[in-house]
Amino acid sequence: MSQFWRLDGPLQTLILAAQQERLPQVIYWGPPLPTSDDCATLAAAHTMDVTGGMLDANPELSICPESSQSFPGQPGLMCRDAQGRVLRPKFRFVKDLAKEHSLCLTYADKDLGLTYEAHFELTASSNILTCWSRLEATQPLMLHWLAAPVFPAPQLSDSMMSFSGRWIGEFQTHSIPWRPGIHKRESRTGRSGHEHFPGLILPEIGARNTVGRAYGFHYGWSGGHQMIAEELPDGRRQIQFGHACDSHNGPAQSFETAKLYAVFSDRGINGCGTGFQRHLRDHILTFPKASLPRPVHYNCWEAIYFDHDLSSLKDIATRAKDLGAERFVLDDGWFGRRDDDNSSLGDWQIDPRKYPSGLDPLIDHITSLGLQFGLWVEPEMVNPDSNLYRAHPDWILGQKDQLLGRQQLVLDMARDEVIAYLYDCISVLLETYDIGYLKWDHNRTLPLSDVTQTEGTYALLARLRAAFPHVEIESCASGGGRIDFGILQHCQRVWLSDSNDALERSRIQHGAALFLPALVTGSHVGPRLC
The missing domain is CATH 2.70.98.60 (alpha-galactosidase from lactobacil brevis)
Structure with missing residues (x-):
């Protein structure tokens, strides 16, 4: 037969x-x-x-x-x-x-x-x-x-x-x-x-x-x-x-x-x-507004690192607008007591030392310029020096004595309570502030390969997209560490590489173009000398 x-x-x-x-x-x-x-x-x-x-x-x-x-x-x-x-x-x-x-x-x-x-x-x-x-x-x-x-x-x-x-x-x-x-x-x-x-x-x-x-x-x-x-x-x-x-x-x-x-x-x-x-x-791909051209955006990371000063940020935003930027992204350092990369991942609350009036003064200035406001987050990670880890040391993925990566541990995304906590933290930010974009980072490898970790991340992203369909999300993992059609069912942009050298970037983009259209591959303007 x-x-x-x-x-x-x-x-x-x-x-x-x-x-x-x-x-x-x-x-x-x-x-x-x-x-x-x-x-x-x-x-x-x-x-x-x-x-x-x-x-x-x-x-x-x-x-x-x-x-x-x-x-x-x-x-x-x-x-x-x-x-x-x-x-x-x-x-x-x-x-x-x-x-x-x-x-x-x-x-x-x-x-x-x-x-x-x-x-x-x-x-x-x-x-x-x-x-x-x-x-x-x-x-x-x-x-x-x-x-x-x-x-x-x-x-x-x-x-x-x-x-x-x-x-x-x-x-x-x-x-x-x-x-x-x-x-x-x-x-x-x-x-x-x-x-x-x-x-x-x-x-x-x-x-x-x-x-x-x-x-x-x-x-x-x-x-x-x-x-x-x-x-x-x-x-x-x-x-x-x-x-x-x-x-x-x-x-x-x-x-x-x-x-x-x-x-x-x-x-x-x-x-x-x-x-x-x-x-x-x-x-x-599912864009908030598919008919709109992809925005030119400015990320403040290399300009300020962890040194957040409101007047400096406003000045940078004004300069970015004059250069043709359409979105301003506030990168790492706005939450917890994040003065370097050793602490506060997991504490997704505004740092009152740097922003005593919250993010409204900065966002109001940015939106008054006609720019969209975006925010950096790294939800799947936690620092041992954080309020979250001190309260829930059992929420990490893998053994307690594992090697750290960038002073970070990984949250166990298979736990319902972890997903609920992260959703609550991020949704409060998206409900409180006029945020149109999240740069979703992932800056260390996992201590083990676990299917439920990826499934939990997908579930969290899907829940946030359903509740906040106007928010665009970028997948970043120390640059191009998490790029694939699975994550792009939930995101609209990928950070192709941390390299902003134009010659290196041209080679990276050449290989990526066999799978990815240019509208999803975010790129930086780099130095003149490459």
Whole structure:
């Protein structure tokens, strides 16, 4: 028994095929095919010969490769039951829900009590495939790895474009040659990370910026992630993306990957970038007023650091207005007793020493100039020297004797009381003052990779956006440490890098442009000498 499913768009076709109710595999992903083409013929053409000394048939490179099917490479699911026994599911077809531009496939292993779902959506206007996986269990289990639906990599590619970096050196492009075995890239910092942006481009031989075929992937998740590009012993290749291994730090019965965004281009590497940019702009971002041009804004950080003086700030705002600024951002140092970066994170109340009348005198001056007012916050962090930590030392993520980062600890965003406290602090500010923008910073890596940390941050951002839809939020993490389509479901801007050197910035922006439109990538005016 054979089963076939296909998704067709103006620029690409995806066809899946399954045999004997097993999990399907991608048998075609490329330029649009006529709907009259016979899927059975395509499946037959996709079948590989069996070589000597191997199995009598090639195990399918399915959307979730199974070790129970003698698959020789990285499986798409690795888990254990509550007793620590390794589970090797053997999924069989349950049902499908096929629409014109979406597909949901459900499979189950009834003996193990596991149900697997694979979701596919094709957005014709952006040429993006959005895919994710879901696993349900009748009993709690420990998840080591769950991949989003797995794609084959092209045989006609001899290298992959990978993106790595560091602080003030984000989005560095590297060409990694294909070779037998696994190329694995994992970020365990609890953020998308400066180190390993969760994206990958696979150009076929001869592809350039504007010509040739290329395949692009982006995993839209703001926590730790893993990517595997594997060439199997028989020469086939697979691409897997998912949360970092063991990011679920306890037993559970329900698991879901983030969304994997995939694109095929026969217009070169730039075609992948066009698809990602359009999809983010038109289908993910939600602006307070989408019709308005992006504002030119002035951030006072390098001018004053922690030395807040009202008359100086008013003078700076007036000068910024004369230079063409449209938004004024008050950065770090306005709260608690924040005279340096050693204290007060978590105490999100106005410092009465610096602002005895609150922020109104400054905001009134700024708005009288016709500027919007913005404010810096770093809600997920806490200093040991803070009223919050002294009251709630149990609210931190990880061990008490962990290494500090920038004299900071991380709040446990899985705690409902932490979310409630942060929401109350920020909502009081947004209700009291005329604030149109938050610069949401995240200045240290996490002590461990934890899915619930990212989910809690998403929940807090979603709650604030619902209550204050007029407020724009920027994702900043020491510059480009948390940039991905997941965080951009809740934010409208990213701080691409802390580097404001024009030459460095041009290289960073060149790499980022394969995924991000210019309207979300905030940039500073830098020094004349670079």
